[in-house]
Amino acid sequence: MKNIKIALWGIPALLTVFWLAATLPFPDTLSFIAIRNLLVQYTGVLTIGAMSVIMILATRANWIEPWLNGLDKSYRLHKWLGIGVLVTVFAHWIASGLPKWLVDWGMMEAPQRGTPGAGAPELTGIEGFFREYRGVMEFVGEKAFYLAVILIAVALIKRIRYKTFFSTHKFIAIAYLAGAAHAVTMLTFDHWATPLGIVMALLMLGGTYSAILTLTRQIGRGHKVSGKVGSIQTYPELRATEVNIALEGGWKGHDAGQFAFVTFDPKEGKHPFTIASAWDVATGQITFISKSLGDYTDLLPDTLKVGGMATVEGPYGRFTFEDANTRQIWIGGGIGITPFIAKMKQLATTPGTKTIDLIHTTKEHSADALKRLQADADAAGITLHVLVDDRDGFLSGERIRAMVPDWKAASVWFCGPAGFGQALRADLAANGLAASDFHQELFNMR
Secondary structure (H helix, E strand, O other), X not given: OHHHXXXXXXXXXHHHHHHHHHHOOOOOOOXXXXXXXXXXXXXXXXXXXXXXXXXXHOOOOOOOHHHHOOHHHHHHHHHHHHHHHHHHHHHHHHHHXXXXXXXXXXXXXXXXXXXXXXXXXXXXXXXXXXXXXXXXXXXXXXXHHHHHHHHHHHHXXXXXXXXXXXXXXXXXXXXXXXXXXXXXXHOOHHHHHOHHHHHHHHHHHHHHHHHHHHHOOOOOHHHEEEEEEEEEEEEOOOOEEEEEEEEOOOOOOOOOOOEEEEEOOOOOOOEEEEEOOOOOOOOOEEEEEEEOOOXXXXXXXXXXXXXXXXXXXXXXXXXXXXXXXXEEEEEEEHHHHHHHHHHHHHHHHOOOOOEEEEEEEEOOOOHHHHHHHHHHHHHHOOEEEEEEHHHHOOOOHHHHHHHOOOHHHOEEEEEOOHHHHHHHHHHHHHOOOOHHHEEEOOOOOO
C-alpha cells in the first residue's frame, strides 16, 4: 500500500511542480480571466497526466507489478487515479465554461477578444496549425469529457453489472485519445519547450500506445492459454464452485497465491479468480474456486459444463508468501482461503522450512470442504484453526495473539474482506507488529 500512496500523491505533485516551473512567474495583474486561464491549463495537465498513467496501468505490463507489489495494487491505483480524474476533469470543465456561463446569465460582460491581425504577428508552423484547429479540439475535448465521466461512473457504481462494465470500459481508450488530441493543441505552446512539455509528451505517448493496445485487444495476449473444463465440484453450503481446467499448452507456470483472468463465456468476458492449485507441468491442470457473490458468479454452477472451453490469462499477483520470516500466520476469510489451499498443495510436495499457522474464518461451512482443508494442512505440515462465525465467534487481533503466542516474530498473510483485513492490520500494528509484516491482497479489480 505504501507505494500506491506514493504514486497516488506523487503523480499530481510532480505534475504540479513541472507546471509551476513552466508557468511562473504569474502575471502581475491576476484578473478573473487570467486566473481562469491558469486553472484551465493546470487542471488540464493534471487530468491528461493522470489519464495517461491510468491507460499505462491498464496494460497489465510485467514491469509495473514489482514496484507496486502486484497487479491487485496496480488496479487499486488505477481506480483511485480514476476517481481523481473525475475531480480534475470536472474542475477543468467548470473553469473552461464559467466565463461563457456568467456572460449568458448576465453576471459578467463578454471579454474583449483581440482582432486577428491587429498588432499580433500571424502564427505559422506548428503553433499556427494548433491555433487553427483550436475550436475543433475544444469541441472534441468536451465530448471526451462527457464520455469519460459516464464510463468512469459505470466502472465505479457496483450496482451496474460486471458484464456492462466489461463491455464498455474499453471505450475509455477512445475518450483518452480524444482528450490527448485536445491536450496537445490546447497546452500553452511555449510549455512544449520546457521539462513539463517533455513529461507530458512522454506520458501521452505511453498513454496513446496503451490505448491502441486496448482497442486492438492486445492486452494480455502473450499470457493467454486455452483449456477445457475437466471437472466441476460444487459446495452448496458454501455457495462455492471448484473448477479444474486442463490447459492445452503454453502456460509458463505460476506461484501459489497468484491469480488469473478466466473467460468461460466470451460474451461475459474475463473474471479474476485466485488459483487454487500448485503447478504441475506433468498434468498441465489448474484449479479455481469461485464463490457466488452476485451477478455472473451465481450462474457458474449451472452454466459450466465438463468439456467446455476456457481461456486463462496470467498469472498475476505477488501474494506468494515470500519473505525472510521463518514464522508465518495465514488468515483466509471465506473464499479468501483459496491462495492458502494452493500453497498447502505446493508444500505437500515441496516442503518448506517455515512454521505456519493457518486461520480460516467462515460464515458458511461444509463438513466435506473442512475435511479436505484439514487434509491439505496435515500434508503441508501446517497448524489449522477453523472459526465458524455462529459457532466460534469472530476473529480479532486478541484471538490471534492467543492462538499464536510468538506472533510478533511472524509475518501475517491475509486474504479476505478488505475491511476485516484493515481491522486486523490496525490491531496487530498497535500491539507491535511491523507494518511491513502484514501482507494483504486487494482482490477487487473494479
